[in-house]
Amino acid sequence: MSTIKKYKNHIFANKRRKLLGLDGGQLIKSYFGNSALVSILILSLITIFLFKEGIGFFGQNYQSLKLYRASALEYVDIIRSQNEGFLALNRYLNSIRTQQSKILDEEGYTFSEIQKEIKKDQAFYQNFSRLNKEMSQFIASIAEQAVGIREQAVININLKEKSDFIDDKIKRLRKKKKLNDSDRFELSQKLVQLSNTYRSHPEKAESLRLRSEAIQKNIWNQEDLNQFIDFLQTDKSKIAITPVDFETEVAKVIARSGEFYHLSSTMEENLQKVLKNPLVFSKYPELQKSSDRFLELIYLFLSSFAQTKESLDQWSPNKPIAPHTAFTAFITGKDWTTASDWQDVYGLLPLLTGSLLVSGIALLFAIPFGVGAAIYVNQLASLKEQNLIKPYIEFISAIPSVVIGFFGIAVFGKFLRDFSGIDFLSWVPFFPISERLNAFTAGGLLALMAIPTIFTLCEDALNNVPKSFKEASFALGGNRLQTIFKVIFPCALSGIVSAILLGFGRVIGETMVVLLCAGNRIKIPDFTNGVGTIFDPVHTMTGIVAQEMGEVVNGSIHYRALFIVGICLFFISLLVNYLSQWIVRKYKVSNG
Amino acid sequence: MSTQNPYKKKFSKNKVLESTWTWIFRFATYFIILCATYLFGDILVKGSKTIFKPDFPFINTTFLTKSPQTLHVFEKKEIMYQIDDLKYEIEDAEIIIEDDKPSPEILNGLNSKILAWQKEIKVLDKKRKETRFLYDNDDFRELEEPPNKKLYKHSTYAYSGGGIFPAIAGTLLLVIGSMTIALTLGVSSAIFMSEYSKPGTTLNLIRLSIINLAGVPSIVFGLFGFGLFVIFLDWNVSLLAGCFTLAFMVLPIIIAASEESLKSIPTGFREASLALGASKWTMIRTNVIPYALPGILTSSVLGIARVAGETAPIMFTAAYALRDQLPWEDLENIQDFFFQGVMALPYHIYVVSSKIPQNEYTQSMQYGTALVFMGIVLGIALTSIVLRIKMRKKYKW
Numbered sequence: 001m002s003t004i005k006k007y008k009n010h011i012f013a014n015k016r017r018k019l020l021g022l023d024g025g026q027l028i029k030s031y032f033g034n035s036a037l038v039s040i041l042i043l044s045l046i047t048i049f050l051f052k053e054g055i056g057f058f059g060q061n062y063q064s065l066k067l068y069r070a071s072a073l074e075y076v077d078i079i080r081s082q083n084e085g086f087l088a089l090n091r092y093l094n095s096i097r098t099q100q101s102k103i104l105d106e107e108g109y110t111f112s113e114i115q116k117e118i119k120k121d122q123a124f125y126q127n128f129s130r131l132n133k134e135m136s137q138f139i140a141s142i143a144e145q146a147v148g149i150r151e152q153a154v155i156n157i158n159l160k161e162k163s164d165f166i167d168d169k170i171k172r173l174r175k176k177k178k179l180n181d182s183d184r185f186e187l188s189q190k191l192v193q194l195s196n197t198y199r200s201h202p203e204k205a206e207s208l209r210l211r212s213e214a215i216q217k218n219i220w221n222q223e224d225l226n227q228f229i230d231f232l233q234t235d236k237s238k239i240a241i242t243p244v245d246f247e248t249e250v251a252k253v254i255a256r257s258g259e260f261y262h263l264s265s266t267m268e269e270n271l272q273k274v275l276k277n278p279l280v281f282s283k284y285p286e287l288q289k290s291s292d293r294f295l296e297l298i299y300l301f302l303s304s305f306a307q308t309k310e311s312l313d314q315w316s317p318n319k320p321i322a323p324h325t326a327f328t329a330f331i332t333g334k335d336w337t338t339a340s341d342w343q344d345v346y347g348l349l350p351l352l353t354g355s356l357l358v359s360g361i362a363l364l365f366a367i368p369f370g371v372g373a374a375i376y377v378n379q380l381a382s383l384k385e386q387n388l389i390k391p392y393i394e395f396i397s398a399i400p401s402v403v404i405g406f407f408g409i410a411v412f413g414k415f416l417r418d419f420s421g422i423d424f425l426s427w428v429p430f431f432p433i434s435e436r437l438n439a440f441t442a443g444g445l446l447a448l449m450a451i452p453t454i455f456t457l458c459e460d461a462l463n464n465v466p467k468s469f470k471e472a473s474f475a476l477g478g479n480r481l482q483t484i485f486k487v488i489f490p491c492a493l494s495g496i497v498s499a500i501l502l503g504f505g506r507v508i509g510e511t512m513v514v515l516l517c518a519g520n521r522i523k524i525p526d527f528t529n530g531v532g533t534i535f536d537p538v539h540t541m542t543g544i545v546a547q548e549m550g551e552v553v554n555g556s557i558h559y560r561a562l563f564i565v566g567i568c569l570f571f572i573s574l575l576v577n578y579l580s581q582w583i584v585r586k587y588k589v590s591n592g
Numbered sequence: 593m594s595t596q597n598p599y600k601k602k603f604s605k606n607k608v609l610e611s612t613w614t615w616i617f618r619f620a621t622y623f624i625i626l627c628a629t630y631l632f633g634d635i636l637v638k639g640s641k642t643i644f645k646p647d648f649p650f651i652n653t654t655f656l657t658k659s660p661q662t663l664h665v666f667e668k669k670e671i672m673y674q675i676d677d678l679k680y681e682i683e684d685a686e687i688i689i690e691d692d693k694p695s696p697e698i699l700n701g702l703n704s705k706i707l708a709w710q711k712e713i714k715v716l717d718k719k720r721k722e723t724r725f726l727y728d729n730d731d732f733r734e735l736e737e738p739p740n741k742k743l744y745k746h747s748t749y750a751y752s753g754g755g756i757f758p759a760i761a762g763t764l765l766l767v768i769g770s771m772t773i774a775l776t777l778g779v780s781s782a783i784f785m786s787e788y789s790k791p792g793t794t795l796n797l798i799r800l801s802i803i804n805l806a807g808v809p810s811i812v813f814g815l816f817g818f819g820l821f822v823i824f825l826d827w828n829v830s831l832l833a834g835c836f837t838l839a840f841m842v843l844p845i846i847i848a849a850s851e852e853s854l855k856s857i858p859t860g861f862r863e864a865s866l867a868l869g870a871s872k873w874t875m876i877r878t879n880v881i882p883y884a885l886p887g888i889l890t891s892s893v894l895g896i897a898r899v900a901g902e903t904a905p906i907m908f909t910a911a912y913a914l915r916d917q918l919p920w921e922d923l924e925n926i927q928d929f930f931f932q933g934v935m936a937l938p939y940h941i942y943v944v945s946s947k948i949p950q951n952e953y954t955q956s957m958q959y960g961t962a963l964v965f966m967g968i969v970l971g972i973a974l975t976s977i978v979l980r981i982k983m984r985k986k987y988k989w
Contacts, residue, residue, distance in 0.1 A: 024871075024873065025871050025872055025873050028873045029788050029872070029873075032780050032781070032783050032784035032787075033784050033788060033789075035776070035777050035780035035781050035784065036780065036781040036784040036785055036789070038777060038781075039777050039781040039843060039847060040798055042777075042840055042843065043801065043802065043805050043840070043843065043844065044801075045820075046805070046808075046812075046816045046840065049816055049819055049820050049824075050812070050815065050816060050819075053819045368620065369620045369624055370624075372616065372617045372620030373620050373621040373624055375617050376614075376618055376621045377621060380614050380617060380618070381618075389621060389625065391977050391981070392625060392628070393624065393625070393628075394977060395628075395970065395973060395977065396624075398897050398901070398969060398970055398972075398973030399628075399631070399901075399966065399969075399970070400900075400901035400902075400903070400938060400965060400966065400969050401902075401903065402901075402903045402941045402942050402945075402965075403635070403941065403965060403966050405942075405945070406941055406945040406958065406962050407631050407634065407635065407962075409945050409946070409950070410945065410950060410955075410958065410959075411634055448624075448628065448631075451624055455624075479606055479610060480610060481606070481609060481610040481613055502807070505807050506807075509807075509808070509809025509810070509811070509812075510809070511809070511810065511811045511903070511904040512903050512904060512938075512942065515942075515946075516942070516945060516946055542809060542811045542904070545811050545814075546811055549814075549818060549907075549908050550907070550908045554823050562815070563815060563819065566811070566812050566815040569808075569809050569811070569812055570808055570809075573804075573807050573808050573809055574804055574807075574808075576807070577803070577804045578804070581803075
């Protein structure tokens with residue numbers, strides 16, 4: 001028996017030391033396992049955290065939309081939109097005026113002669129622009145009224161929060177009977193304030209001051225705590241919330257609709273007069289055409305009056321807002337307005353179109369150049385060329401984006417503007433371009449960033465085409481070009497498409513280049529300009545986050561809106577990645 | 593009898609087509625290279641004017657060792673007025689040429705006048721550069737008597753004087769901190785995933801999500817870091833918040849690349865080691881990690897280049913536009929070191945290129961910073977590329 005024990009101890013014994021019941025191997029395994037767990041937790045935390053911060057946006061946006069309706073801002077906006085129609089008419093008239101002076105200029109009139117010629121029609125132009133003077137004043141005053149209602153509501157919400165906060169504090173103090181650091185600071189401040197009021201009793205003031213110093217040094221008793229609660233209660237009692245009587249206030253706004261209808265009818269009369277004596281350009285058929293169009297537009301504008309009246313009549317502050325509006329208003333919103341004194345609007349479309357426009361321009365250059373270079377290097381270049389070009393293009397991908405952005409500001413933007421300004425190119429309709437920093441500047445630079453990605457992955461895809469395919473094609477008498485276009489390229493197509501998608505993913509997520517070079521104007525580019533649109537300044541999803549994140553109030557609706565934009569970017573990149581993997585899997589050419 | 597050479601190259605449509613396409617592809621390739629080279633060249637040439645100087649020690653030590661400062665420039669008013677006058681004259685003459693369409697004689701006269709004026713401007717400009725005074729803010733304050741305001745025009749340019757040392761130091765700290773975190777976590781996770789865990793759906797799912805996270809835009813990581821570290825954990829804008837944000841940004845890349853290089857080691861190595869009686873850890877330590885190390889190293893060097901080059905994640909988690917104290921100066925206690933904001937090269941480039949105008953005085957700071965930064969990042973990237981090429985030749989099985 002003892003011998004067995006002895007042997008057991010010596011030969012087969014498990015000599016390893018144990019820690020927490022695990023031997024060395026298991027400990028190591030658990031270390032690695034734990035770090036894997038930590039990494040995965042962290043990476044899932046990113047997703048969760050983005051959602052946690054972002055999702056509150058929809059609730060806040062809903063509240064904001066509700067307040068927008070309840071405080072009759074929406075009502076005023078209907079009135080405003082009619083006035084916008086008039087302003088558009090006025091802009092059209094101005095464009096006729098510029099057209100007129102341009103035509104006269106082309107006919108060789110001097111500056112003073114043009115002025116004389118236009119002066120004849122000047123009265124018409126001026127009278128027209130004055131037609132909405134009273135209407136504008138009316139709108140300004142009614143808007144002020146509506147904003148006043150909203151301000152009061154916002155103030156009430158803030159006061160409510162403040163009083164709730166004090167309530168919580170009192171409850172905590174009564175329960176725990178303890179003063180923490182910030183409480184002590186607040187209390188000592190209050191005591192000092194109180195001591196300042198005892199001017200006539202210097203002794204009393206002095207004792208209060210001593211008490212405040214003692215409290216700062218964390219010496220206090222129950223009496224101090226009670227006094228603090230008293231202070232808080234007086235603070236709370238000072239908060240007087242006068243609830244907004246939305247009904248009467250809004251009724252006051254609506255009551256002014258009579259005034260609006262009156263002004264509208266005056267405007268209608270005046271416009272009828274305009275219709276009776278329109279601008280006549282007997283000498284210039286082009287201008288006459290514009291003038292006729294102007295009259296048509298006036299008719300259209302007048303016919304919109306009835307609709308405005310209808311929507312004003314139907315409008316009611318109590319009409320419920322569907323909860324999904326908070327979501328749809330964000331996804332389909334055409335404006336992104338922040339920190340305005342009217343209504344803050346968070347709409348994704350201007351940013352999304354900007355991002356897509358810039359990426360589109362980048363891909364327009366990156367696809368032909370990237371794929372072309374990949375075909376050249378993989379199929380046509382000599383070995384020496386290959387060994388030089390491949391690392392060089394990979395090297396380009398390491399250029400930091402902020403350096404490329406800086407290059408765009410310092411060199412490329414200027415170059416583009418100067419280039420578009422040379423006389424030789426003046427036949428191009430949208431040259432010379434007015435903005436140095438625009439979608440094209442950013443797109444051109446982003447192409448340089450997307451090319452290495454597209455090139456490297458394309459080259460891999462071309463490389464993966466089995467050699468026997470190429471040999472078979474040659475054996476059948478195909479030349480190099482036929483082999484490339486008819487055998488190798490179609491075989492590698494799935495890889496090439498996925499490379500392009502990944503290039504797109506890289507471009508749409510790029511921040512610094514677009515922030516520095518895209519011009520940062522938050523507006524949906526005007527696609528009616530045709531190709532010239534690519535020279536419009538735009539703002540992008542990445543750019544807006546980078547630009548505005550530093551200045552937002554933590555937890556505000558604006559802060560959450562930026563997180564939602566981040567989530568959209570997150571999903572776009574996931575979608576792009578998923579698509580590229582799916583394409584490769586689905587259209588894999590087997591080399592059997 | 594035909595005298596024609598039967599082996600003479602025949603003209604055929606196909607051949608023309610082939611050579612045309614070859615030239616198109618060749619053009620595309622070299623055009624890319626040309627563009628990139630122009631970018632490198634532009635920054636190199638203009639930046640080296642800031643970094644190097646013609647006399648000993650040939651390197652502008654002030655630029656590399658000092659903090660950014662406001663630049664004070666004093667230029668002689670007299671010369672500037674003269675230059676402005678000449679410019680007006682030239683403009684007037686150009687307007688006359690354009691509008692009045694003068695006779696050839698007058699035109700020639702005007703043109704030669706313009707040329708003469710332009711020459712004069714050049715001479716004056718040179719003189720202006722010789723007579724002007726440039727002071728950094730510190731030097732300016734120590735001046736006993738600043739140049740006479742009646743004679744000299746005084747203008748100031750923010751960030752354009754001094755140097756960029758705090759930014760270099762900040763970038764280095766960020767890189768070291770984030771790579772320490774990312775490598776410890778990333779490599780261990782990769783070892784677990786490739787050596788210990790059982791293959792299955794869960795592992796594939798995790799792998800898929802890691803690959804997908806590698807493609808998420810850096811600004812989204814910045815947003816996450818801002819929300820979690822800066823606001824939720826209340827670390828404020830600090831070195832630590834920046835390090836963690838950057839580390840999480842490269843973590844998926846490091847895990848994916850390390851796992852790839854661990855996987856590429858033949859199973860035979862592992863089996864042979866286990867057959868000789870080695871424990872699992874001994875097997876990993878002696879037969880897997882040494883061979884996977886080059887691959888891990890390459891990917892981590894690439895990760896360093898990415899971390900050093902990114903701006904978006906640190907914009908609102910770690911970077912200050914200006915902070916002339918160095919990170920290790922004036923610390924009350926040790927944790928202050930981690931909870932302080934730092935300057936960083938990429939953010940500094942962003943600030944100097946977007947917040948201050950472009951002119952001859954600001955340009956030297958802008959290009960100098962860009963060159964130093966590009967030098968650092970491309971140096972790291974080049975190391976990684978060279979390493980990879982060498983390793984590929986060395987390890988082949």
